[in-house]
Amino acid sequence: MIFLAATQSLAVTTVMPIVSADLGGADLYAVAFSGTLATSVVGMVAVGAWCDRTDPVAPLATAVGLFVAGLAIAGAASSMEVLVAGRLVQGLGTGGQTVALYVVVARVYPAALHGRVFAAFSAAWVIPSIIGPALAGAVAEYLHWRWVFLGVAVLTTAAFAIVYAKLRGLPLASGEPSREPVAARLAWASVVAVGALALSLAGRAGAFAPVVVAVSLVVVAVAARPLLPAGTLRARRGLPSVILMRALIAGALFGAEIYVPYLLIDDYGFSPTWAGLGLTAAALLWALGADLQGRIGDRLGNTRITLIGSAQLVAATLVAATTAAAHLPPWVVIAGWALAGGGMGLMYPRLTVLTLAYSTPSNQGFNSSALSISDSIGAAASIAIMGLTFVALTGTDAGFPAVFGIATALAVVALLPGLRLGRAGATPDLEADERSFGASI
Structure with a gap:
């Protein structure tokens, strides 16, 4: 399932310039990405709360159903608006699926193996990174871009049938079911999604666009607070900084990455197939970095x-x-x-491991959903702002440099929480080494 999620992610990033041109929706290009991330927040909260009350199998099944339905709608879309609607449904499933799989790992595997398991998750991107972008480009070029969506929908259904058969009957329920109220968190998640969508669509507000952007950012920040550990927005040491750093690096990478094939197609005349290869090296180094983190991450230290x-x-x-x-x-x-890719391979799975290390069985769903929510909020907000910037600079040579410049700024700011991650699950020797290294910095 991770393999197919990776294939879908890389494929859509590769073919979206072609989809946008075919459906005449250049102004919705960024929304097709940020909208999926926005609605994923609702799926994450719902599935995280559901998993904290029971075993993760039924939540995972529901999330997969929404993911497949969204792919089917997008694949059959006759306009960019319909495709975006399908991507919104897909986002509900994507978010829930991610959280449910994290909880499955937490309840099936011992803590000592979490680093290796999440390294394996990242390694499942290796084959998609080699063939996925180029294959997606070839499918769009020689068949039709619709099969990029529809093909993954069929394969995901088959993959889940295998996973379900393995999980059914296992004792995966939490020993300490959470009693936290869910309705309020779902309401806040919905507000976050609406705020993120408003931010994505601010370009259509004309002269009022700056006001819409400012209000949307405030709404997203306020509504996100109850969904994240206390102190996240202040970069409090420990789990809050883990969650905040994930948001910043996700915003930097995923916001900029959708413009790499766009740059290659628009400025250099690459075909979709060859433009997809522009993401292959990054995905390969991501997998290698994740493998390195899984093997010697504890020795390197946070x-x-x-x-x-x-x-x-x-x-x-x-x-x-x-x-x-x-x-x-x-x-x-x-x-x-x-x-x-190399840098994200080191940092991304490490932050997941730290999140589980800071968690207990009763809040694994909340913390896992908080990590994924931070991913989505960071990426959705940065994609929306980059999209508005890019559209505003259309007709000039400053569009692509501007969006990559925003990504650079986010990556630099990520150092603030990155140096406050704490040492959950660390050995005494590692703690002493990290204190010494931190003092030298």
Whole structure:
């Protein structure tokens, strides 16, 4: 299922420029991504609360159903508006599926294996990263882009049947069911989704666009607070900083990544097939970085992982901005973007491991959903702001450099919570080493 989620993510990023041109929806290009992330927040909260009260099998089944339905709607879309609607439904399933799988890992595998399991999740991106973007481009070029959505829908249904057969009957229920009220959290999640969608559509407000952007950002920030651990927006040490850092690096990478194939197609005349290859090196290094984190992450420590990973992400976005501004050869942005994958491979699964290390059986669903919510909010907000910026600069040469510049700023700011992650589950020797290393910084 992780393999197919990876294939779908990379495929849609590759073919969306073609979809947008075919359906005449250039102004909804960013919304097709940010809208999915916005509605995923509702799915995350609902499934997280559901998992805290029972076993994760039924929540996972529901999430998969919504994911498949959204893909079917998008694949059959006759307009960009219908495709966006399908992506909104897909987002509900995507968010819930992610949280449910995290809870499955927490309840099936011992804590000592969590790092290796999430490294395996990242490794499941290897084959999609090699063939996914190019295959998606070839499908769009020689068949039709609709099969990028419909094909994944069919395969996901088959994959879930296998997973369901393995999980059915296992004792996966929480030993301490949560009694936290759910209705209020679902209401706040819905407000976050509406605020994020309003932010994405602010460009259609004309002269009032700046007001819509400002109000939407405030609404999202206020509504997100009850969905995240206390102190997240203040980068409090420990789990709150873990959650905040995830939002910032997700915003930097996923916001900028959708413009890499767009740049290659629009400025360099790449075909969809070859533009997809621009993401392959980054995805491969993500998998390698995740494998390295799974094997020696505890020895490296959180501080070193933060510094190494952030440095690679900053370098990648700077290279992309410079390539777009100076019209450097396309291989420069392709090679430079690979660094982003390496850095995220180190940081992304590490933050998941830390989240579970800070959790108990009664709040695994809440904390897992908070981690995924931070992903979605960070990515949705950055994609929306980058999209508005890009559209505003249409007709100039500043559009691509501007969006990559925003990503660079987010990657730098991520260092603030990144140096306050704490040491949940660390051995005494590692704690002493990290204190010494932190003091030297």
